[in-house]
Structure formats: structure tokens, C-alpha cells
Amino acid sequence: MELTIEKLTKRYGDKDAVKSVSLNLTPGVWGLIGANGAGKTTLMRMLTGILSPTSGRILYDGAEISVLGERYWDRLGYLPQTFGFYPEFTVTDYLEYISALKGLTRHQAKRRISMLLELLALDDVRKKHIRKLSGGTQRRIGVAQALLNDPDILILDEPTSGLDPGERARFRNLLSEMAQNKIVFISTHIVSDVESVATQNAVMKNGKIIGIGTTELLLEEIHGKVFYAVIPADALQTYERSICIVGVKSEGDSMMRVRYVADSGQIPDSCPSNPCLEDLYIYLFHEKGGSHDAEA
Numbered sequence: 525m526e527l528t529i530e531k532l533t534k535r536y537g538d539k540d541a542v543k544s545v546s547l548n549l550t551p552g553v554w555g556l557i558g559a560n561g562a563g564k565t566t567l568m569r570m571l572t573g574i575l576s577p578t579s580g581r582i583l584y585d586g587a588e589i590s591v592l593g594e595r596y597w598d599r600l601g602y603l604p605q606t607f608g609f610y611p612e613f614t615v616t617d618y619l620e621y622i623s624a625l626k627g628l629t630r631h632q633a634k635r636r637i638s639m640l641l642e643l644l645a646l647d648d649v650r651k652k653h654i655r656k657l658s659g660g661t662q663r664r665i666g667v668a669q670a671l672l673n674d675p676d677i678l679i680l681d682e683p684t685s686g687l688d689p690g691e692r693a694r695f696r697n698l699l700s701e702m703a704q705n706k707i708v709f710i711s712t713h714i715v716s717d718v719e720s721v722a723t724q725n726a727v728m729k730n731g732k733i734i735g736i737g738t739t740e741l742l743l744e745e746i747h748g749k750v751f752y753a754v755i756p757a758d759a760l761q762t763y764e765r766s767i768c769i770v771g772v773k774s775e776g777d778s779m780m781r782v783r784y785v786a787d788s789g790q791i792p793d794s795c796p797s798n799p800c801l802e803d804l805y806i807y808l809f810h811e812k813g814g815s816h817d818a819e820a
């Protein structure tokens with residue numbers, strides 16, 4: 525199974541929200557990482573068929589999704605960035621309703637809902653009105669509705685937004701279970717949410733994919749370039765002007781421990797550190813942010 529994206533572009537006025545993106549998605553968890561406005565939602569909405577591309581094609585096992593229509597949507601599950609639920613519905617009513625819209629029989633719906641309530645730890649709230657539930661629980665209900673038809677392709681737009689750290693950790697564990705034999709495509713700007721679970725990552729910036737690969741492969745770009753050092757707190761601003769600082773922690777006594785990315789240790793007594801995806805993300809999106817934001 526594969527989802528092939530060929531030179532996909534979406535233009536709004538004179539701006540390309542997505543610019544000639546090509547990507548071959550195979551089963552596994554794919555992290556789509558990018559800052560706000562990078563084009564993630566636009567790309568995902570085109571993958572669902574909701575939004576038509578200005579140019580380019582999306583192929584599901586070699587056939588264009590626009591031609592497959594229902595046959596493609598039957599295989600698709602989608603969690604939009606903001607999804608409208610019916611606040612007066614109970615969790616079970618809502619999932620039964622969406623099951624009916626997706627064409628499941630009552631019997632199929634019952635079995636599937638019961639399995640998903642357990643998988644997503646929603647059993648205790650099954651009879652509660654959705655409006656009374658926390659943002660994190662509502663997000664899990666969103667994931668459940670996307671999984672009702674046991675899709676081959678699961679597209680989750682910022683699934684962890686609004687989750688607390690405990691819920692995020694649970695979600696990461698869930699992902700690996702959900703991803704069996706599926707293409708799971710997850711957008712996030714919280715890199716730690718996909719770092720440990722993504723089989724592959726695609727890094728998006730200004731509508732373009734600027735990196736594709738495993739976390740290890742992507743990290744090669746900053747291999748040997750991450751350091752930490754202890755500096756006087758009042759020197760921080762000066763260093764920030766010339767170095768990509770990715771983390772700061774107070775050390776007491778007006779001293780700061782800084783983590784930074786640079787070609788060599790630019791602060792006296794720096795020690796090398798192992799890079800992580802968050803370092804790369806800040807390096808790509810913040811350090812050079814000013815100039816890149818102006819890019820076409």
C-alpha cells in the first residue's frame with residue numbers, strides 16, 4: 525500500500541501554501557513537522573480530498589484519489605485540526621452517528637465502538653455528554669471517530685494539541701498500536717510527540733518539504749554541532765544574537781546553562797551534546813526564521 529504525492533501545489537492568490545511537494549507514504553507512522561503556517565493543514569486537506577490541488581496529483585496504489593472518490597474515502601480516517609462534534613451527544617451517540625455516516629452496519633458499529641472505547645480509554649465516559657469532557661478527552665473522541673472504519677490511511681492534524689503531558693505520553697503509546705499496517709500521517713509542531721514513534725519524518729517549511737527521513741537521518745544535519753555551556757545570565761542576550769540557542773536553564777548565582785547549535789563550540793568551556801529532533805526543529809525554524817519567513 526502506498527500514497528504517492530506528486531508535485532502537489534496549492535496556491536492562494538499569489539502565495540503557494542504548498543509548493544511542489546512530492547512524498548511517497550508507506551505503512552508506518554509519518555511525522556509531518558513544521559511551524560505554524562508551514563502548509564501542513566493545507567497538505568493534509570488535499571490528502572483527504574476535501575481540498576483540490578492547484579496542480580499535482582495524489583495516487584493511492586497508483587490510482588488518482590479524485591477518480592477513486594468513495595473507494596478512497598472508505599479507506600481513509602481523518603482528524604481535522606478543529607473538528608465539530610455535537611455537544612449534546614453522548615460519546616456513544618456521537619460514535620454511532622459517525623458510524624452510520626461512514627456506512628457501517630449496526631453490528632459493525634457496535635463491535636468497533638466497543639473496541640475503540642477501550643483502546644482510547646474512553647469507556648468510563650461513554651455515556652457522558654461530549655460538552656462536559658476535557659479538551660484532551662474530546663481529542664481522543666476525535667481520534668476514535670477517525671478510526672471507526674478501520675482505515676488504511678489515518679490523517680491526524682495536530683492530534684496532541686490541548687493534551688496534557690500524561691495524555692501526550694499515552695497518545696504516543698497508542699500510535700504504535702494504531703499504526704499496524706496503516707499509513708499514519710501526523711502533523712505537529714511539538715516534535716517530541718513524534719520523535720520516538722515516527723518511522724519517518726517530513727519537515728515542512730514555507731510550503732516545501734525540506735527534509736525527509738528517519739529521526740536519525742535528519743539529525744545527521746546537526747551531528748557534532750550541539751553543545752551546552754554555562755554562561756553569566758547577563759551575557760545571554762549577546763549570545764542569542766549570534767548563536768542558535770535551543771534551550772536555557774537557570775543554574776543559580778546569576779548563571780545560565782545554555783544548549784546551542786553551531787558549527788563549533790563558540791562559547792568558552794562548551795561541552796558537546798547528543799542532538800535531538802527538537803534541536804533540529806529550533807535550528808531550522810527559529811535561528812534562520814527571519815530570513816526564511818520572507819522566502820517565497
Ligand SMILES: Nc1ncnc2c1ncn2[C@@H]1O[C@H](COP(=O)(O)OP(=O)(O)OP(=O)(O)O)[C@@H](O)[C@H]1O
Binds near residue numbers: 540
Ligand atoms: N483558505 C486560505 N486562503 C488563503 N490563505 C490560506 C488559506 N488557508 C491557508 N492559507 C495560508 O497558507 C499557509 C499555510 O497554512 P496552513 O494552515 O496549511 O499551515 P499549517 O502548517 O497547518 O499551520 P498551523 O499549524 O498554524 O495550522 C499560511 O500562510 C496560511 O495563511
